[in-house]
Amino acid sequence: VRPVCIAGTGSYVPEKVLTNADLEKLVDTTDEWIVTRTGIRERRMAAEGQHTSHLATKAAERALEQAGLSADDVQLIIVATITPDTLTPATACYVQQNLGALGAVAFDISAACSGFLYAMKIAKRLISDGAFENALIIGAEKLSSFINWEDRTTCVLFGDGAGAAVLKKATEPEDGEILATEMGTDGRQTHLLNIPGGGSACPITIENADQRLATLAMLGKEVFKHAVTRMKQSAEKVIERSGLKPEDIALVVPHQANLRIIDAIAERLDVPYERVFTNLQKYGNTSAAAVAIALDEANRSGRIKKGEHAVLVVFGAGLTWAAAAVKW
Numbered sequence: 001v002r003p004v005c006i007a008g009t010g011s012y013v014p015e016k017v018l019t020n021a022d023l024e025k026l027v028d029t030t031d032e033w034i035v036t037r038t039g040i041r042e043r044r045m046a047a048e049g050q051h052t053s054h055l056a057t058k059a060a061e062r063a064l065e066q067a068g069l070s071a072d073d074v075q076l077i078i079v080a081t082i083t084p085d086t087l088t089p090a091t092a093c094y095v096q097q098n099l100g101a102l103g104a105v106a107f108d109i110s111a112a113c114s115g116f117l118y119a120m121k122i123a124k125r126l127i128s129d130g131a132f133e134n135a136l137i138i139g140a141e142k143l144s145s146f147i148n149w150e151d152r153t154t155c156v157l158f159g160d161g162a163g164a165a166v167l168k169k170a171t172e173p174e175d176g177e178i179l180a181t182e183m184g185t186d187g188r189q190t191h192l193l194n195i196p197g198g199g200s201a202c203p204i205t206i207e208n209a210d211q212r213l214a215t216l217a218m219l220g221k222e223v224f225k226h227a228v229t230r231m232k233q234s235a236e237k238v239i240e241r242s243g244l245k246p247e248d249i250a251l252v253v254p255h256q257a258n259l260r261i262i263d264a265i266a267e268r269l270d271v272p273y274e275r276v277f278t279n280l281q282k283y284g285n286t287s288a289a290a291v292a293i294a295l296d297e298a299n300r301s302g303r304i305k306k307g308e309h310a311v312l313v314v315f316g317a318g319l320t321w322a323a324a325a326v327k328w
């Protein structure tokens, strides 16, 4: 099996900031409730006319630049998103066009907050099998288009953004390597977190238009419990498979949904809090983009250095979960 590495990362968040104080004016909530229950202080909102593919393209350009790859070189583009520009074609097709990466095969995957690591596992396998030499994987979301801005239980949690990584065949020892990947799904829990309308099960019509069915609905408390259990198990599997011990892990980069979930996982994995990356304070939960943005910020700020080991772990609607152990 050919080893596969992460050759570059990139991210982009829109300029517009929505603070907890702004939300206090929209719904019956307080900065204090949001900070103590979630850790979130502000989130970013895409501008009018700025779609998921635009956010994805900006993140991708930064990842390609860091990897030293031109758009012509890209062979595979996978966009993980639950907020595509259009139901069809895939957002990855718009990204291919925007980048001018016309030699690449492009498609989307839908695995909610777990999508970026699902994309990583798929791309890693396609590269190690020799089907492709490299891949651009992107987590991108414009969740602001799918939020019910009158529902305080969800609207305070989410934000817009995109993160990307370039994967390629590792040829030199200093390239690093994606050591292990793991993913799982529990389709019995589809009701815990979904966007019920807008698909074939519940098309949006004139009759139901005022019910805001094409917005995110979540049973937060239930999701919370599953998140802690599944993320812990998933992280443990990749740690074991890659032969690492908790003390070998320089950084855990978890999905950014809730600081309390992250605290619980760090404790259960026996990794000290200084070795856990968080940025949800600034961006809220950006679903598939969250772990990708976090990985890029960790990389560019030097929180992960060449030769060190990182564990990425995610959880989302589906329910879905995934993890990866990476030698940087």
Ligand code: ACO
Binding pocket: 028, 029, 030, 033, 034, 037, 038, 112, 113, 114, 152, 153, 154, 156, 193, 219, 220, 221, 222, 223, 224, 227, 257, 258, 261, 285, 287, 315, 316, 317
């Ligand atoms: N402001 C003030 N009060 C609020 C707000 C708010 N924004 N939202 C809810 N409340 C109230 C509730 O109405 C409830 O009031 P009640 O006790 O009178 O009924 C009270 O606060 C407690 O609500 P809970 O839902 O029990 O609060 P909890 O501590 O569970 O926190 C939260 C809610 C933050 C959603 C948490 O459950 C959570 O983070 N869940 C996991 C989310 C997640 O990980 N999602 C997965 C990824 S998302 C994806 O895949 C797209």
